[in-house]
Amino acid sequence: MSAFLSIENLSKNYGQQIAIKNLSLEIAENEFFALLGPSGCGKTTLLRALAGLESVDAGEIRLQNQDLLSLPANKRPVNLMFQSYALFPHLTVYENVAYGLRREGLPKDEIAERTSKVLRTVSLLDQKNRSPSQLSGGQKQRVALARAIVKRPKILLLDEPLSALDKKVRSEMQLELKRLQHEAGITFILVTHDQEEAMSIADRIALMDQGEVIQVATPVEMYRAPKTKFVADFIGENNLLTGQITTSSFMVAGKSLPIANTQLPSGSNAVLVLRPEQITLGVSGFVAGKLISSNFYGGSTLLFIDCGFDQLIKVTCVLDQVPVVGTTCHLSWNPADATLLSDG
Amino acid sequence: MKKVGSKLGWLKLPLYGALLFLYLPIAVLIFMSFNESDAPFTWTGFSTRWYGELISSPEILTGFRNTLIVAIAATIIAVVLGTLLAVGLARYQRSAALEAIALTPAIFPDLALAIGLLTLFTNLNYALGLDSVIISHALFCAAFVTAIVRGRLHQIDSSLEQAAADLGDTAVGAFFRITLPSIKPALIAGALLSFTLSLDEFVIAFFTNGPSTPTLPIVIYSMVRFGVSPEINALATLVLLTSALIIIIAQRNLKVKDQI
DSSP states (O other), X not given: OOOSEEEEEEEEEETTEEEEEEEEEEEOTTOEEEEEOSTTSSHHXXXXXXXXXXXXXXXXXXXXXXXXXXXXXXXXXXXXXXTTOOOOTTSXXXXXXXHHHHHXXXXXHHHHXXXXXXXXXXXXXXXXXXXXXXXXXXXXXXXXXXXXXXXXXXXXXXXXXXXXXXXXXXXXXHHHHHHXXXXXXXXXXXXXXXXXXXXXXXXXXXXXXXXXXXXXXXXXXXXXXXXXXXXXXXXXXXXXXXXXXXXXXXXXXXXXXEOOOOSSOTTOEEEEEXXXXXXXXXXXXSEEEXXXXXEEOSXXXXXXXXXXXXXXXXXXXXXXXXXXXXOEEXXXXXXXXSXXXXXX | OHHHHHHTGGGGHHHHHHHHHHHHHHHHHHHHHTBSSSOTTOOOOBOOHHHHHHXXXXXXXXHHHHHHHHHHHHHHHHHHHHHHHXXXXXXXXXXXXXXXXXXXXXXXXXXXXXXXXXXXXXXXXXXXXXXXXXXXXXXXXXXXXXXXXXXXXXXXXXXHHHHHHHTTOOHHHHIIIIIHHHTHHHHHHHHHHHHHHHHTOOHHHHHHOOXXXXXXXXXXXXXXXXXXXXXXHHHHHXXXXXXXXXXXXXXXXXXXXXXX
16 A cells, blocks of 8 residues: 655755755644654655755655656645744735645635635635734634645645744644644645644654654654654653663663563663653652752643752652652652663 | 934034035025026026926027937936846856956046046047947946945845855756846836936036037036026926936935845
């Protein structure tokens, strides 16, 4: 079975600088897919290559078994929502949204009908005669979305769509995006550097670094079973302890920690990945340390405990059990929950 | 606030001094253009007779007509070429050197440009006349248009054109539907500036013109050679006002549109 969208061995360099390195990826129909990674990891270049706004040096992109790279940007059944929104400043909201349909040469009443319908979906119908400069950030974002979606593309590409919005509007828009994706039945590919955003919104995530895909997984999988140290570090809060595997335990800074069965050979360097919520406080534990500070986050509190490692250990704790700063805490966890990754 | 202002009032003296220095000759010119007497340096009373005589002078009217033809034609050519050049510079290349080369004719010494053009036309055996002046004016005006439009293109988001392409528009369509409307204020400003520059340009017109089709500045020059008549004052005042008016319109246009 061939995938809806398949990217094969894609490469792109800017002079000496590698933007995309032999990248392969498969994306299913109607999937909400996120390309996640730090800035400069090549995620935006990949998105623009899909849109046809960036040429590639080598590789293939096939959409429903059709070669996408041979089509120019204006002929691809793919639409991009720009990070800057790129709304046409001299056109009204309505004209912005109708722009793509007019280029298709559709009959006038069909354009009017589809445009109005999409504007109603994003609740901007009563703003349709305004110019983009009269809109708020969230409204502009919705116009950009409406303009891209009205063409009924096979894939909607979103370049950091929520980065310009403040936190409250952002979470509303995340819901809105998810709802729209369901309603429209379109494959969404979203680029973001915000792991929380990717985790909360996407069906699957491809985590990229330096032009390569490091791991492709559902948010839960990626959180539970990070494939490399980079993934573990990038996704969520984590304690990453670098040490050495011995026959029955894991040695970190002279301390011996228990581990479950591992594939990694004894004597090799490894990283122990411990989520803050996997650690419990008790009267005895594997390690002990002094509570340095606690950060209150509403529902939970993040404790920072100095156990003599090269970093403070982060532990999640419920509000009414937060110890006084300065007390000695004993930390324990289920060794089977912790992940051991090779540190090469 | 008031106290500070009044204390430092004398600091404004250089400002007023500079303005006086700049505008005194022009003020004298305008003032004398309403002089009743034909003696250039003595005031005898207010009159608009020199403005009347302007209109009845066939040389001045021909000069004015020639100047208008040159200014309009040169402006049209300059705006088209300058805009294309600016778009090319902004969107299709990355060389800073090329950009500098494209903008240099604007600050080129007039005389050098004039001599160069004259040499070129002579070598090509091109008969000098209004058309050679139009070509020459279009050349240096285009550099100004390029500079203004280039500046505007710098401000507008280059992803606008990409968005148009993404929505299914061709490159040409995106240029006319998106690029051109967004740089419209710069086009108007560039056109007005070109028009004023061409309107009172003397050196290049003098070198590249034929003898039978003098433009207004050339007419004025040949009149001045036989002494400054009050007629010239009136004419210079009119040219000055036209230029000033156009520049003001151009600047307002750029500013107002930029706020939107």
